[in-house]
Amino acid sequence: MLDDERAREFAGAWVQAWNARDLDRIMTHYEDDVVLVSPVAARILDDPSGTVSGKAALRSYFQRGLDVYPNLTFELLDVMWGLHSVVLYYVNQKGSRTGEYMEFGPTGKVSRVVANYNG
Secondary structure, three states, X not given: OXXXXXXXXXXXXXXXXXXXXXXXXXXXXXXXXXXXXXXXXXXXXXXXXXXXXXXHHHHHHHHHHHHHOOOOOEEXXXXXXXXXXXXXXXXXXXXXXXXXXXXXXXXXXXEEEEEEEOO
């Protein structure tokens, strides 16, 4: 079960890993059987489902994103939490706002991500 402190710790570590462009550190947050659904994934991967399944595929997708966006940075605006999930609300280097809903699996790592964008 999550609480405010744990949710904020997770969010801070997640943003720091992305801003450091440290793919190994980024990947420590995800379950092996993670599923991500994102309109950016649909565009980058040319797959209308926008679905990335499994940690190896997610790593490849994230690496591609880091390559496509060399100045990628996130500024955390807010963290919302539930019993087994968080929503990270942040702005990227282009000023676009993003809300990522993340569910945690039994090991305490992210098992499902649904990304939502404003532009």
